[in-house]
Amino acid sequence: MRKRVSCDCGWSFEGEDAELIAAVQEHGRALHGMEVTAEQALAMAQPT
Amino acid sequence: MTAPQLGSFTVEGPVQAEIMVLALVGDDVMLTGPCGAAPWYVEVAQGADPMVVVAAITRANVGEPAVVHSTSWRQARGGVVLTFVAVMDQAAIGALDRVAVRRAELVRGAATAAPGEIAAGPVIEHGLRHLAWLAKDDAVIAGALPAGWLAVLDDYVPEPFRHL
Numbered sequence: 001m002r003k004r005v006s007c008d009c010g011w012s013f014e015g016e017d018a019e020l021i022a023a024v025q026e027h028g029r030a031l032h033g034m035e036v037t038a039e040q041a042l043a044m045a046q047p048t
Numbered sequence: 049m050t051a052p053q054l055g056s057f058t059v060e061g062p063v064q065a066e067i068m069v070l071a072l073v074g075d076d077v078m079l080t081g082p083c084g085a086a087p088w089y090v091e092v093a094q095g096a097d098p099m100v101v102v103a104a105i106t107r108a109n110v111g112e113p114a115v116v117h118s119t120s121w122r123q124a125r126g127g128v129v130l131t132f133v134a135v136m137d138q139a140a141i142g143a144l145d146r147v148a149v150r151r152a153e154l155v156r157g158a159a160t161a162a163p164g165e166i167a168a169g170p171v172i173e174h175g176l177r178h179l180a181w182l183a184k185d186d187a188v189i190a191g192a193l194p195a196g197w198l199a200v201l202d203d204y205v206p207e208p209f210r211h212l
Contacts, residue, residue: 009083
């Protein structure tokens with residue numbers, strides 16, 4: 001199931017769970033200094 | 049991280065850095081950043097030095113800053129927000145989105161209380177006033193500012209670091 005997540009800064013990503021987790025973790029770490037777990041990334045995502 | 053709003057996430061935490069990435073384009077101070085022309089929020093982990101965090105993340109995502117300096121703090125976004133200005137050379141900001149910084153009235157609190165919600169404009173205005181103060185008080189900062197900045201900062205009332 002594809003899901004979508006967006007950041008308050010305007011960034012967003014849509015994809016399957018594994019790529020969505022990786023994208024959220026990379027964005028969070030690189031741009032915002034955030035450590036996001038896989039569970040947190042999935043919990044934030046919304047099915048499209 | 050607290051329970052997120054479905055579909056979105058935001059920077060949070062007890063200490064957050066708010067980075068105003070600024071560059072001079074012509075005679076105009078521009079607000080820019082890797083997340084668009086807006087204040088850029090970064091979590092500061094427990095025990096981390098906010099200045100080091102801000103300099104490193106700016107370096108990694110935008111380029112080598114000419115000046116990084118904390119200019120104010122306030123309680124907002126569920127924690128303490130430390131505002132930093134990161135002055136970049138125009139060449140460093142490349143094609144990043146940018147918007148011209150307009151002059152703004154500062155928001156003043158009471159003698160023993162902070163003002164209510166503060167928009168970005170007054171925060172940037174204070175940041176530039178603080179930079180104007182540094183430019184007169186700190187020869188290292190004055191020397192590090194890219195060409196044109198000292199003349200632009202002459203139009204700002206110099207102010208020290210303060211609580212907004």
